[in-house]
Amino acid sequence: MxxxxxxxxxxxxxxxxxxxxxxxxxxxxxxxxxxxxxxxxxxxxxxxxxxxxxxxxxxxxxxxxxxxxxxxxxxxxxxxxxxxxxxxxxHSKLFTFANSPFSKKWRVTLMLAKDERVSHWIPESSVYAPGKVKAMLKRFPIVYIKPGNGTGGRSILKVMAAGRQYVLSGRDRLSALHQATLKTAEGVEKWVKRWVKEQQLRDGNFLVQQGVDLGVLPNRVADVRVLIQKDEQGDWSVTGCGVRVGEKGSSTSNLHGGGKAVPFQPFLAAVFGKERARTITSEVVQLAHQTAVTLEERFGRMMEFGLDIGVDVDGRPWLIEVNPKPGREVFREIGDMDTYERAIARPVQFALQLLR
CATH class of the missing domain: 3.40.50.20 (Rossmann fold)
Structure with a gap:
């Protein structure tokens, strides 16, 4: 047999x-x-x-x-x-794994920021320490404070300079919305220090990151979830892209936090026009491929990544986060069941290809 x-x-x-x-x-x-x-x-x-x-x-x-x-x-x-x-x-040698162990998200972000093949797509990032937020706010109108190992958009805080004051908004570990308006950068530092202490996850540093203006829609944040996977030949291939649009006033686009998913191409075309949308799409695909190749060189064999990519108001793509064990619900949410089914089958197709 x-x-x-x-x-x-x-x-x-x-x-x-x-x-x-x-x-x-x-x-x-x-x-x-x-x-x-x-x-x-x-x-x-x-x-x-x-x-x-x-x-x-x-x-x-x-x-x-x-x-x-x-x-x-x-x-x-x-x-x-x-x-x-x-x-x-x-870390034992008991099994042949299709995907290698990965590092913590904040380490990966800092590693990619040092690699010249992808660094131009990475917002400026550093590990949180007192004084960092104030220093970043001198240079960027938006700053994010995010857990280096968080998921689902939780514990992410957005600080935005608005005239002579600062507007803070974020979701805590339980996804509850917090907002504040403060008059001084010193006040922001104190508020953030408390946030980091209260939101600390088991094993994670926080990152302070240059904010990218993703407000291509009024009072909403939108970002692109790109799923890149190895196909049945073992080659990297972008399975699909979907856009997540946050609810009004939210600092993140996560579906857990009330966001909704919309198809990628129609969204870009509506915001930037068809011609510009094509250019942005090809850069997003290039970014996904280069990131996957770079990370595989560093960590060993991988089989899929979910990339959160922000497209700013000027149409420039930015790599916000990389997930080596991504979800694929965004395709089901937008009703693209063909892509959803393909996204599910590909890990097994690749695993079987390894045995050939």
Whole structure:
């Protein structure tokens, strides 16, 4: 009997509770359609002595069934929590991984800022320290203070110089909106210091970053989510782009925070005109490819990145953030189901290509 390729997907679980269950369910099904044996597992499911894995697959009723599976030929890492047990497993030589370990977001931002192939797309950034915000406000009208390891737009603070005062707005760790208007840069420093202390995540520095004016729509922030993935030939390819538009008055565009997703090309054409939209698109694609290549050189084999790209009021793209374990919900939100399905299938296609 011909060998059936076995793909394991490493993720967090507690009992039958998984992180991102909807996506992982679809990922397993996509792999099965490609003829592979695919299952989810976590660090506690590995039996090294007997070289077998307790794996989980979705049931038709919406639950999960588990049994012992053969050792995977290749593993896709979707684990998003840096717990010690995961870190030990990740750095062991037990599996062939489709994607290498990645660094903390703030380190990646600072690393890209030093690489001349991509540095012109990176807003000026430095690790937060007292006095940094005040110094940045002397040079830029907008400054962001953001956790180096945050997700979902939480704990990001925007400071904007408006006439003789400063307007601050941000969402805390629970996504609640905070706003303040202050008269002096010293007052801003004090406010930010308290924010950083209260919003500190387990293992992260904060970054102070040059703000980019993404207000191409009145009183709203919009940015582009670009998904670049390895295809079935193992080559980098932009799977799709979607625009996230923040709710009125919000400092971020995140869908968790009330933002909505809209199609990329029609949005750019409406704001900048068709001709200019084409130029911006080609630069966004170039930025995505160069970033993926640069990061893979640095960290080893990778298979996908979600890039948050801001297009400023002059039509200039800026790389805001890189995520090595990206979501792809933006395509479902805009109703582009073909791109959504392709975005789900590609990680398994690439994992199988590695076995060829």
């Amino acid at each position: 011909a060998h059936q390729d076995v793909v394991g997907i490493l993720t967090w679980r507690k009992g039958e509770r998984f992180s991102e269950p909807d996506y992982l369910r679809r990922l397993v099904v996509a792999g099965q359609k490609l003829g592979a044996k695919v299952y989810l597992f976590s660090h506690q499911d590995v039996n090294v002595a007997e070289r077998k894995i307790r794996g989980f697959t979705p049931t038709k009723a919406g639950g999960w069934s588990s049994k012992w599976y053969a050792w995977p030929d290749v593993v896709i890492d979707r684990y998003r929590r840096r717990v010690p047990q995961y870190m030990r497993l990740r």
